Amino acid sequence: MTPEFPAIRLRGATIGYGDVPIVRNVDLTIAAGEAVAVLGSNGSGKTTLSRGLLGLATMLDGDMQVLGAPVGRLRERGRVGYVPQRHSISGAVPATVREAVAVGRLARLGLFRPLGAADRRAVADAVAAVGLGDRLDDKVAALSGGQQRRVLVARALAAEPELLIMDEPTAGVDAASQEALAGTLATISASGTTLVVVTHESAPLAGVLTRAVVVDHGRVAYDGPLSEAGHHDEHLHHHPPEREPAGYRLDQPTVTPRSATTRER
Ligand SMILES: Nc1ncnc2c1ncn2[C@@H]1O[C@H](COP(=O)(O)OP(=O)(O)OP(=O)(O)O)[C@@H](O)[C@H]1O
Ligand SMILES: [Mg+2]
Numbered sequence: 001m002t003p004e005f006p007a008i009r010l011r012g013a014t015i016g017y018g019d020v021p022i023v024r025n026v027d028l029t030i031a032a033g034e035a036v037a038v039l040g041s042n043g044s045g046k047t048t049l050s051r052g053l054l055g056l057a058t059m060l061d062g063d064m065q066v067l068g069a070p071v072g073r074l075r076e077r078g079r080v081g082y083v084p085q086r087h088s089i090s091g092a093v094p095a096t097v098r099e100a101v102a103v104g105r106l107a108r109l110g111l112f113r114p115l116g117a118a119d120r121r122a123v124a125d126a127v128a129a130v131g132l133g134d135r136l137d138d139k140v141a142a143l144s145g146g147q148q149r150r151v152l153v154a155r156a157l158a159a160e161p162e163l164l165i166m167d168e169p170t171a172g173v174d175a176a177s178q179e180a181l182a183g184t185l186a187t188i189s190a191s192g193t194t195l196v197v198v199t200h201e202s203a204p205l206a207g208v209l210t211r212a213v214v215v216d217h218g219r220v221a222y223d224g225p226l227s228e229a230g231h232h233d234e235h236l237h238h239h240p241p242e243r244e245p246a247g248y249r250l251d252q253p254t255v256t257p258r259s260a261t262t263r264e265r
Contacts, residue, residue, distance in 0.1 A: 005068030007032045007163045007194035008053060012062035015045075015052035021060050022048040023218045032162075035185070035195040037202050037226050040215035046198045047085050049215060050165050053196075054082055067163060078108030081161030083152050085168045085198070097143070097151055098136045101127055104155035126158035127151075129184040131177050146173045153181060157188070164188070167198045170205070178204040202226060 008030040015023040023045040030036055038046050051057040052064065055072035064071040067079055074080065081104070095103075104126070105119045115123070127133055130150035135143065140151055153169050170178045178201075185208045189195055197209055212229035214222035222229055 005032075005065070006030060007034065007067060008196070009065045010062065011064075013052065013059065013064050014061035015048055015057050015064075016060050017048075017057060019058075019060065021218070022057075023052065023215070025062070026220055028213065028220065028223070030194060030196065032194055033189075033192050034211060035189045035209045036197070037205065037209040037212045037229070038196060038198040038215060039200075039202060039212055039229060040221075044215045045218040046215050047167055048218075050082075050167050050196065050198055053165060054080065076108075078159045079162045081156035081159050081164040083149075083156045083164075083166040083169050085171070087152060095140050096137050097127060097132055097140055097154075098123060100140050100151050101154045101158050104158040108159045108161075122160060123158050126154040129157060129180070130154045131180045146177065149173055150177060150181075157184065161193065163194045163196070165196045168200065169197065170199060170201055175204070181205075182208055202229075 006029050008028065010026050010028040013023070013026045013028075014021045015026075026049070038049065040046050048057050052059060053066055053071065059071060067074055069075070101123045102115060102119075105115060105123055106113075124133070124136065127136055130153050132143075132147060132150055132154065135147070140148060143151065149169065149172060153166065156164060156166065169181060173181070182205050185195060185197075185205065189208055195209065197205060199205060202209060202212070206226060209226050212222065212224065212226040213220055214229055
């Protein structure tokens with residue numbers, strides 16, 4: 001059964017923060033079931049684009065539809081899964097891996113419905129898929145950074161979304177776990193899930209992702225087969241994003257009013 005609408009449809013989309021445009025005038029259609037890599041150098045706008053799709057950045061112009069609904073209007077939020085680039089799930093709440101991943105399942109169920117047997121199985125399967133099956137009852141805070149990223153991936157998988165948007169799911173994750181993730185993504189892609197994966201290391205996922213969108217200075221500079229994207233993205237292998245502590249990033253200019261940056265003598 002193919003839905004009559006594309007998974008993602010952007011027309012002249014301009015996305016930014018406040019009134020500052022970052023991603024400009026993007027036309028992009030991703031059909032249901034496609035598996036797309038979003039590539040580009042640090043600061044090019046990949047995260048802004050994916051956050052825009054989730055309604056987490058400001059749409060300044062144009063038209064954006066996700067699963068046939070204007071961004072932010074989708075009724076069943078669980079239909080879209082998201083793995084953010086920067087997020088601390090350990091936080092203040094001492095959750096176990098099982099609990100943190102079950103939160104993803106709740107997004108699908110809606111609040112206040114208890115998890116049934118099928119839900120508990122989906123949680124366990126998702127945790128096993130990222131190779132943490134033996135850590136189900138460990139505290140998330142006690143895991144390494146790479147393991148915590150894998151918990152975030154499991155949380156998104158557990159919801160069994162129609163559209164899965166992942167921002168650097170393999171950053172800081174070891175080769176064996178990247179391969180395991182590639183296998184899992186291949187399985188859910190084969191079952192029809194649409195994948196949009198922001199990544200600096202497309203090689204581990206090259207067997208799964210077929211199309212690439214290269215973002216350069218906020219514009220789509222290339223859209224075509226992943227296998228031919230290399231020429232269009234010379235920065236690709238240079239700067240994997242650093243894992244930074246919570247707080248603002250140092251590798252990008254902060255948007256400030258001109259007056260604040262002009263020093264007068
Ligand atoms: N919350 C924010 N407020 C204002 N500007 C922001 C914000 N987040 C990002 N930006 C700016 O938007 C631009 C694009 O950032 P973005 O995070 O989308 O890049 P990216 O392609 O994901 O980079 P990376 O590869 O480092 O993750 C940068 O110039 C950045 O300074
Ligand atoms: Mg980013």
